[in-house]
Amino acid sequence: MDDLDRTPLADAYRAAYTEQIRARLLVDNVSNIDTDGPLHRKTPLTGRGFLTYTGLDGLEGAELDALIARQCAHFGAHGLSVEWKTHGLDRPADLTDRLAAAGFVPEERETLIVGEAAVLAGEAKPPEGVRIREVSERADLEKIAAMQETVWGYDCSWMVDALTRDLSEVGDPAVVIVAEVEATGEVVCAAWMRFHEGTEFTSFWGGSTLEQWRGKGIYKAMVAYRARLAVERGYKYVQVDASDDSMPILRRLGLLAVETTTPYVWGA
Template identity: 30%
Template sequence: MNDVKLMEILEDLPVGLHIEVPGLVYQLHIPEVTAFKSDRVPNPYANMMGIAKIPDADFESVLEAVFSAYAGAPFGWFVGPLAEPRDLPQRLEERAFLLAERVLGMVLEDLTVPIPENDEVVIRQIQPEEVPDYADGLAKAYGMGISTDALNVVALGSRGDLFIVQPKGSDEVIGFSRLAYVTPDVVLLGGSAVSEGWRGRGIYKTLVAARLRLARQAGAKAALVQAVEDTSAPICRRMGFREVAEYGFYLGNAVFEGMDS
């Protein structure tokens, strides 16, 4: 698969995998963007938007509709390399949006690459109905100011299989990740996080290796990640992933501090 096609696939992620959950999160009907909102959880990881294809002449009216729809609640805007207008990042920054993270869209095309694993942990899939039981531990592992309520939206409001990491013989949750089948040949290794006290011990790599095994068994040919530039991206690069695109995650109606609503 060529890089143009990969970039088109990445452009739709992660918002393209979001789903509505009755009573928790729903899709906003704003022209030219894809957006989701949770009235219960005022957090930019719960109120998420992206996939912007806004004609230049419509930009101001679309932006007005966005602010009106979120009605003062903090929200996140995931801006990919194919977003329109092409100067969307600059326009958002001019309107007081804050750049929270730079994210790299990366691909691994050899799913048999050997990856060292930590044998002190166990990785297992959990079902959606189990998420509330583990939400506190998942939020702690995620960090970035996310609350338990916001983590529930992140975990339940997206397609894909969710996995947790636990030390052998312990009920503690020290990490989690998602595996989503984007096409029959392409998977997304999404939403990975490891608790601070367990970082640097190969847990992230172990999560990657476990999901690649499942992807190979399902017949996938390529794996995508959207990795934060200064944390997970260097690890992915060492495992053989290569960069395809760059993204920005912008905050509207929000500041970096106090994002634990």
């Protein structure tokens, strides 16, 4: 809970997120969505399952252990790994200890950042010679994956199919944007967003930028571009699961840190 904003506005953002987004699961054509007690459970055909919830309804001790064990049994029977997304304010306090005892392994903690799209949608231009545009063609998605590999140093080829699915799914439409050098078409930054239908929220993802192009206002311009799209479609809030790298930039732009999240993964 370190370094969070503790103001009435931050509390209001957290409450809106908890009510509208926290337990939400994206519906697709290849996953089964059901519930087990307070848990909302997504079971795909392949890949990683997902568990989320608004609260655990006071479960603790042996009852909580039994709930956790049922999830391991369920996803184990399907030959899948699963992510249990914990939040820093979750109760009981020993939830993560019990997950770890059941074989769940924590991944990197992120900070949940929330703000208002209208505040972020001001004028922000990329540097001269760089343009921002929306993309959907496979060739552009392959450029994004190649850029991501350069930034992170590992294989990101899976992103091509993942972004293709995001763009083609029926619910919660996605938009992918790139910042590219006008003269060469080189992608120097890429980001995407989802419009969460039936809520006031959009979510922002990506934003990785080639090292030599950082500090030039590109990330800020990508945020402003997506915020304008959110405003145009009538969405009020922007939500980001922010890394330590992007969090300071987003907070300077006016978003508030309202919660921490840590994925706990079993069967990876």
